[in-house]
Amino acid sequence: MNISYDYYRIFYYVAKCGSFTGAANALLNNQPNITRAIKTLEYELGCTLFIRSNKGVTLTPEGEKLYQHIAVAFQQIEAGEAEISLDKTLQKGIVSIAVSEVALHGLLLPVLENYHISYPGVRIKISNCSTPQAITELKNGLADFALVTTPTGIKDDMKSVNIKSFSSVAVCGTAYSKLKNKEVTLKEITEYPIVSLDSKTKTYELYSKWFSDNGLVFSPDIEAATTDQLLPMIKHNLGIGFVPEMFVENDNEKERIIRLGLKEKIPNGSICLVTKKNRSPSIATKKLVDMLCGVKASSQLSKPKV
Amino acid sequence: MNISYDYYRIFYYVAKCGSFTGAANALLNNQPNITRAIKTLEYELGCTLFIRSNKGVTLTPEGEKLYQHIAVAFQQIEAGEAEISLDKTLQKGIVSIAVSEVALHGLLLPVLENYHISYPGVRIKISNCSTPQAITELKNGLADFALVTTPTGIKDDMKSVNIKSFSSVAVCGTAYSKLKNKEVTLKEITEYPIVSLDSKTKTYELYSKWFSDNGLVFSPDIEAATTDQLLPMIKHNLGIGFVPEMFVENDNEKERIIRLGLKEKIPNGSICLVTKKNRSPSIATKKLVDMLCGVKASSQLSKPKV
DNA sequence: CACATCCATATCAATTTGATATAAAACGAA
DNA sequence: TTCGTTTTATATCAAATTGATATGGATGTG
Numbered sequence: 011m012n013i014s015y016d017y018y019r020i021f022y023y024v025a026k027c028g029s030f031t032g033a034a035n036a037l038l039n040n041q042p043n044i045t046r047a048i049k050t051l052e053y054e055l056g057c058t059l060f061i062r063s064n065k066g067v068t069l070t071p072e073g074e075k076l077y078q079h080i081a082v083a084f085q086q087i088e089a090g091e092a093e094i095s096l097d098k099t100l101q102k103g104i105v106s107i108a109v110s111e112v113a114l115h116g117l118l119l120p121v122l123e124n125y126h127i128s129y130p131g132v133r134i135k136i137s138n139c140s141t142p143q144a145i146t147e148l149k150n151g152l153a154d155f156a157l158v159t160t161p162t163g164i165k166d167d168m169k170s171v172n173i174k175s176f177s178s179v180a181v182c183g184t185a186y187s188k189l190k191n192k193e194v195t196l197k198e199i200t201e202y203p204i205v206s207l208d209s210k211t212k213t214y215e216l217y218s219k220w221f222s223d224n225g226l227v228f229s230p231d232i233e234a235a236t237t238d239q240l241l242p243m244i245k246h247n248l249g250i251g252f253v254p255e256m257f258v259e260n261d262n263e264k265e266r267i268i269r270l271g272l273k274e275k276i277p278n279g280s281i282c283l284v285t286k287k288n289r290s291p292s293i294a295t296k297k298l299v300d301m302l303c304g305v306k307a308s309s310q311l312s313k314p315k316v
Numbered sequence: 317m318n319i320s321y322d323y324y325r326i327f328y329y330v331a332k333c334g335s336f337t338g339a340a341n342a343l344l345n346n347q348p349n350i351t352r353a354i355k356t357l358e359y360e361l362g363c364t365l366f367i368r369s370n371k372g373v374t375l376t377p378e379g380e381k382l383y384q385h386i387a388v389a390f391q392q393i394e395a396g397e398a399e400i401s402l403d404k405t406l407q408k409g410i411v412s413i414a415v416s417e418v419a420l421h422g423l424l425l426p427v428l429e430n431y432h433i434s435y436p437g438v439r440i441k442i443s444n445c446s447t448p449q450a451i452t453e454l455k456n457g458l459a460d461f462a463l464v465t466t467p468t469g470i471k472d473d474m475k476s477v478n479i480k481s482f483s484s485v486a487v488c489g490t491a492y493s494k495l496k497n498k499e500v501t502l503k504e505i506t507e508y509p510i511v512s513l514d515s516k517t518k519t520y521e522l523y524s525k526w527f528s529d530n531g532l533v534f535s536p537d538i539e540a541a542t543t544d545q546l547l548p549m550i551k552h553n554l555g556i557g558f559v560p561e562m563f564v565e566n567d568n569e570k571e572r573i574i575r576l577g578l579k580e581k582i583p584n585g586s587i588c589l590v591t592k593k594n595r596s597p598s599i600a601t602k603k604l605v606d607m608l609c610g611v612k613a614s615s616q617l618s619k620p621k622v
Numbered sequence: 623c624a625c626a627t628c629c630a631t632a633t634c635a636a637t638t639t640g641a642t643a644t645a646a647a648a649c650g651a652a
Numbered sequence: 653t654t655c656g657t658t659t660t661a662t663a664t665c666a667a668a669t670t671g672a673t674a675t676g677g678a679t680g681t682g
Contacts, residue, residue, distance in 0.1 A: 012344075014638090015321035018393060030660065038318075040641060045661060047639090049620040055397070056404050056617065061596045064648040064659045071598040072403055079396030083389035087324060090385030091361070097378055098362050290367045290376040311362065314355040316633075316669085320669090336629060346672060351630060353670090370628050370679040622638085622664080624682095631676075638669065645662075652655085 017051040020044055021059065022084050025077045029066035100129040103294035108137045108144035108153035111237045112213075113281045116176050116256050118157055121301050132294045141212045148284055154295045156284040157302070159212060167287050173303055175280040178254050180270040183247035189270055196224050196274045203249030205240060206230035213279070217252060220277050241267070252276060323357040326350055327365065328390050331383045335372035406435040409600035414443045414450035414459035417543045418519075419587045422482050422562050424463055427607050438600045447518045454590060460601045462590040463608070465518060473593050479609055481586040484560050486576040489553035495576055502530050502580045509555030511546060512536035519585070523558060526583050547573070558582060 023033040030044040037044075052059050059073035069077055096102045109118050114136070122134065137147055141158040148156040148168065160172070180199065182189060200221075206228070207213045214228075221228035232248050234240045237257060244251045245266045258267060283302060285291070291299065329339040336350040343350075358365050365379035375383060402408045415424050420442070428440065443453055447464040454462040454474065466478070486505065488495060506527075512534070513519045520534075527534035538554050540546045543563055550557045551572045564573055589608060591597070597605060 019321050046620050053617045053619045055400050070596040076396045079392045083392035086385045086389035090382045292377040311359045313359045314352050
């Protein structure tokens, strides 16, 4: 048995409408087609489904039984179509993001603000963690994508694209006001206590390499767990630190922070988006990724020829 | 949205098989068609449903959601097809019959014996009652059809066809042995006590009319509720009675019954099948009706042209 | 590096569907 | 009754879809 399911749809509408003519209208089709379709269906199934009369049709006992099933089936299909349709309009959905601190403040939060206004129905789950942790979350399927700072150290089955580079500045507290408004060298800085992120972070690695490239040793006196903790320490004059510019910009106690005019250029960090290669993003995810990348629209589906 | 449901079937099989090629085989179709169908479906729905790879396809999040619904839907459709198919082979079903006593013994039981051997899966519900009661049951939808003795007194929305006429005989108990082997007239009979069915039955009406047509009055001394009760009364010599021949034939105490050679011909009764005009019989019902009418097969459905 | 296994595309014939005109049957109202 | 309306049934043909085959590209395997 291999009956066209479109015939069942016609059957469904005829049963609901109680007439061939009515079903034809509901289906934007014509009555002779409905007559033919039902006749074919009856022939295929080997039994009469409707009793015809001059004022419409009614189900036979067999038709009745079939209808019990078909009605459930088509309500399911319609529910499925409705769900897809909702997803498509982004009235619903959930996006999980694993994001490192710099990426959160420097990229995700501002974009998310717009995204949330455009698609208030999409729920967002943010997991704020270090770069390695973010990669692990992505690997374990806990996040749809990760936003981290380079170097990422991604796995084979992941893909990473740079989205935005950011510059950092060297800052210190007001106790070091003698350094204000004058050019200092990196070597001079090593004579002061240095405040840095945890030695397990990629940022630590980055600065470590930069220092050694300049013939110096990066040996912080104080290590903080998060960038957010870095600035208070600096404000309390615990030492000099390298902080992404945006953190300084956004701070509401700027007067307690002194930006140093450093001779050497601090290496740019870069925020990149990491995705799993074999995983297809949901529409809500794709849209957010598009916004993060500054892309207008994602690839269109095309209608097949012939 | 007006997507061909056949595409959903293809989607269903692709999801189940995990590959376009596999689905093509399962559906006795070819892979390029599957590719085209899924591409069309994706275009219509406006989202990607499968992630293609060199070793098959997997569902995207949207495809997954759709599959939840489609799987339920198609299991329903398949269940519906299976049920129809079962009905068609008469492996299942139920037939309710309202039948009067004469029709039961004279027609239904012998036919039912064969029917039940042919279609053991069909359950049969017999409601044994008087002709008017049988008509009422049919009217109330409690019976699929009625088998009664004429005159039926059927309603407007019912159709009646004569199936079999039966002859009755005048019988008495052994106490009346002097009537044995001689021709008696109806007038002579009126001199003996008469045993008859209830005055509310159609049979009573029938004999009443017959007597009056012969210038006599039908005034039974004893009225029985059912034909089954008639013969024991006659055997106990309570009087002369008119009994359908088959009841006498099938009796296992024939020696206690004397058949009278009556001059006047006893009017033939007729068993007829009554159906509701606007109600379509189930396949199981139709088959039984066919057997009762001695018909080989019911009308065939034809395949529509072009 | 050849080979097998996927999916993608192009093409064309065969089939199905959509649309229109028209018939037949049944019902209700004038 | 007869006419008008409403229903399903049938015939027919163009348009669209589907089925089938050949072929190409990507990827993984011995």
